[in-house]
Amino acid sequence: MNLTGIISISGRPGLFKVIAQGKNSVIVESMIDKKRFPAYATEKISTLEDISIFTYEEDVKLTEVLGKMNESFTDNCPSHKEDMKTLESALENFLPNWDRERVYPSDVRKIFQWFHLIKQAGLFEAAAEGEEAPETPVKEAKVKAEPAKKKAATTAAAPSKAAKPANVKKSAPVKTGSSRGK
Numbered sequence: 001m002n003l004t005g006i007i008s009i010s011g012r013p014g015l016f017k018v019i020a021q022g023k024n025s026v027i028v029e030s031m032i033d034k035k036r037f038p039a040y041a042t043e044k045i046s047t048l049e050d051i052s053i054f055t056y057e058e059d060v061k062l063t064e065v066l067g068k069m070n071e072s073f074t075d076n077c078p079s080h081k082e083d084m085k086t087l088e089s090a091l092e093n094f095l096p097n098w099d100r101e102r103v104y105p106s107d108v109r110k111i112f113q114w115f116h117l118i119k120q121a122g123l124f125e126a127a128a129e130g131e132e133a134p135e136t137p138v139k140e141a142k143v144k145a146e147p148a149k150k151k152a153a154t155t156a157a158a159p160s161k162a163a164k165p166a167n168v169k170k171s172a173p174v175k176t177g178s179s180r181g182k
Helices: 062-072 084-094 105-121 123-128 137-157
Strands: 006-009 016-021 025-030 036-040 045-047
Touching (some): 006 105, 062 084, 062 105, 084 105, 105 123
Antiparallel strands (some): 006 016, 006 045, 016 025, 025 036
């Protein structure tokens, strides 16, 4: 499963796709309501690829947990609004050794909420087909526009042979400097 460009912003609900990068911010799009806004460096931003869940042995990547959830729950995955005991028992089905002391109830709710958001976005289906998630139109337009600019710049910089007069002589170089040492 490819979660490149999917981030979480502390203090904001849901997940976000990185659309573009500005001077002092990153332009993101909410996966809940599709609104775009800048996320600044002062906000705590975490990519889903870097998040891990505490277990008693060693930490498990969130991507692995979400993959196990996709295999376990075909249609009957509990909502993040369910009772906490229901969510904990569901989490224990595919991650039996999760650390109950260090993984907070709010984190368990986030896991199930994020699972539903990723499922609605179709990222599990794209991973099953061996394809990446579709790119956003902003990135495609940016890539297509760059080669045209480079080509225009190279043609404008190359002088035309017809425009150069045939009888132009080069002038002698002008020496500059001080005459103190003479």
